[in-house]
Amino acid sequence: MSALQPILFVDRDGTLIKEPQDHQVDRLDKLRLVEDVIPALLKLRDAGWQFVIVTNQDGLGTDAFPQEDFDVPQHAMLDVFESQGIHFRDVLVDVSTAADPAPTRKPGTGLVMPYVRDRRIDWTRSAMVGDRDTDIAFADNLGIRGFKLATAEFGEGTDWLSIAHELVDAPRTARVERNTAETRIVVSVDLDGPSEPAVSTGLGFFDHMLAQLGKHGGFGLTLACKGDLHVDEHHVVEDCALALGQALAQALGDKRGVARYGFLLPMDEALASVALDLSGRPCFTFRGGFSRERVGDLPTELVTHFFRSLCESGGITLNLKIEGDNDHHKVEACFKGVARALRIAISRDGCDLPSTKGVL
CATH class of the missing domain: 3.40.50.1000 (HAD superfamily/HAD-like)
Structure with a gap:
């Protein structure tokens, strides 16, 4: 036909x-x-x-x-x-x-x-x-x-x-607004239009890490968040992850033509091993740890919480392992490694749906 x-x-x-x-x-x-x-x-x-x-x-x-x-x-x-x-x-x-x-x-x-x-x-x-x-x-x-x-x-x-x-x-774009009693977030992504990231959350180091996702992920990212930082950082980090994951899922659509999988990034002495699948099934596995309570103004306990929340709203399977000595390097390696894996996974690789199930 x-x-x-x-x-x-x-x-x-x-x-x-x-x-x-x-x-x-x-x-x-x-x-x-x-x-x-x-x-x-x-x-x-x-x-x-x-x-x-x-x-x-x-x-x-x-x-x-x-x-x-x-x-x-x-x-x-x-x-x-x-x-x-x-x-x-x-x-x-x-x-x-x-x-x-x-x-x-x-x-x-x-x-x-x-x-x-x-x-x-x-x-x-x-x-x-x-x-x-x-x-x-x-x-x-x-x-x-x-x-x-x-x-x-x-x-x-x-x-x-x-x-x-x-x-x-057919640019893959999405704009998500997430408003709660704790945060107000607007995030936009353009998977086919890489540009300098524009991020503002009130947490300087977190802004830097989110910018790594857009820069090294090869997609356009703007994110603005006003949150209850007078309480603590938890709601801002979690809700930004949820809004970003939702935007990525919307921009990917039915995921037809994507490479789907993304695979290791060194950051000086630190090494992040990343395996990522745009499976539609949220799953996050983390191996490693941090010795410092904070890096800049970002609590290190929220690093894994960010990626878990991103996976939940984005329908992503992510296995992340980090090793090294310097916690700044380790956190940044995590974000950059996930970004590079995303860059591979969201890239267009023909027009077929990369699944024998017929749906992702």
Whole structure:
């Protein structure tokens, strides 16, 4: 059986071409492409998407908007895209007005009913791009993702390159807010967008260790926590671990394509041995110990509690062994070692689910 076909439905004015102040592209001198539309569509084309234009053209064919006034710039626009290797599978035009709308007028879906009945279309990946709320409502009516472009007239939105990145690269991201009577935490991760970690918990050494997870784990990490440090450090460390584990689990999704396993990191005289599995089954085993009560402002007893909590909310199996003389080195080796194991485990390794069970 052939693979299902994703479709990108696109508005015309304000989306493919810039919309003039009079809202009618009825002359060649009004024809201007929207920024980055060609490289974005090429990226989508190369990833297997096909393109369908769905546009409302109020009163087209009337004396106020003659058909030939539309056709000349329209054909020129299509020629430009064709010259760049971009072909539109279909051009669907509704000519009704807002005062007298037809079922085919967006956000109505009348124009695309043949596509709705086409079982060869991949609706889970298909999407709509437009510059107005009616385009997003159209996407909602089809049950597909909708992207609204930012324009000077209609305000905030996204851009073409971001849309192509979102659809083609499918970045694995998550944002988790955890609010309790003891802590307030916001954590964001981007497994495919490594960046400098931004961490603030009120515990300097703990911030440093969390930053190691993001830096050496190769993923984007921001985490901000306000907690009851006037009581002690326990709630902050535990709840940060729970929120981070939840974010990792959400970003990983069904874990299709991940390497799944991660395997040893020296830190001067200290040695951390790490075996990690994104199994979906929380399990934490620790061998070793610390001689100091604290390293910086972090109680060493909370190191193992952090990793146990991370495993519980993230569905991670983790075996961690630490040996050495310097507790600072040993704690840091634990965090860096787990980070490097995570880096391997979350990396994309094809598209198959790495489990004979069919689920992780």
